[in-house]
Amino acid sequence: MLSSRRFFEAFLIKIMLVSSLCVSAVVSANVQAVKATELLINQMSDTPYTIIDVRTVEEYADGHIKGAINIPYDQIEAQSFLLNELKDQTLVVYCRSGRRAQIFESALFKRGFKLFHLEGDILGWKSQGLPLVK
Known part of the structure; x- marks a missing residue:
């Protein structure tokens, strides 16, 4: 259970990081x-x-x-x-x-x-x- 929770947390962090980069790229593109x-x-x-x-x-x-x-x-x-x-x-x-x-x-x-x-x-x-x- 603990390892799946860590996997999920790592996954969420990656999603937030990618989202942040996408927003930054959109602003730069504009x-x-x-x-x-x-x-x-x-x-x-x-x-x-x-x-x-x-x-x-x-x-x-x-x-x-x-x-x-x-x-x-x-x-x-x-x-x-x-x-x-x-x-x-x-x-x-x-x-x-x-x-x-x-x-x-x-x-x-x-x-x-x-x-x-x-x-x-x-x-x-x-x-x-x-x-x-x-």
Whole structure:
């Protein structure tokens, strides 16, 4: 009886994990990627996107994309007033490698925000030799 209970618990954990991954994939599929070069071109247009850097304050201070607003991914609720002001804008989100940006995007997608994800995040931006400001 004990081993069948453990089997059942393990089975439930696997089901929850797969379900979680599926929800994450659906959110990612709904948030389109934007290439760094496309973002640069957009920033020179009459309707530039709002860029959101979801890294820590320290990471942001070490170098970020010009014009990016720093809203760390774990401060969504604390920054809800600012985010509500940005709701009608298209946001481009990035972090270091993508994990934190995906968490942020998932939360904002559920709230109806228009989002893009910077392809390659800040590591991709740096690898292309694109400028950062401090």
